[in-house]
Amino acid sequence: MAKLLYTLKIFLFRNNLQALKLTTREEKQIIRFVSFGVLIYTKIWVEAALAADAPVNDLLLWKSLKFYEAIDSKIGVAARGHLWYLPDELVALALFSEKPSDCEKQTKVQKTNSDGGNRSV
Known part of the structure; x- marks a missing residue:
């Protein structure tokens, strides 16, 4: 910082x-x-x-970096390369946070069940 x-x-x-x-x-x-x-x-x-929101924050960071590629693709791609530590289980842990609404949580569960391991955000 x-x-x-x-x-x-x-x-x-x-x-x-x-x-x-x-x-x-x-x-x-x-x-x-x-x-x-x-x-x-x-x-x-x-x-x-905020440790309880860490999984959700990591997912939001992933999405933010994907959107940031439209502003500066070089930095966006480079920064997303540092997100290798994000496991698939992160989506399940994000369900325990109070940040996303119940509707968003339900959508995440449905996507996880239907995608069969596809990691696109």
Whole structure:
């Protein structure tokens, strides 16, 4: 989180600091990193302390990264590559959270029963 905060400060003050002369490439990379951090990472980081909702948060992260590919496909694909640790049982554990509605839970159960192991989200 510290890297994101420092990069966010650089992004916010990039035009005000004479000592900080960013190249166009550096500025693009900072914008990409800050966009990912603000849109995806911060929400997940804040909710990480809620252990009961961890399985649901992991599934929501997976979905968010899939949608983020439309914004920045390179970062979206790279970040989703780090979700190798998500087992199929995560869907069942997500049913114990109070976050999804009963209707959403029922849909997940039906999809799990009908898909036969298909891992698409």
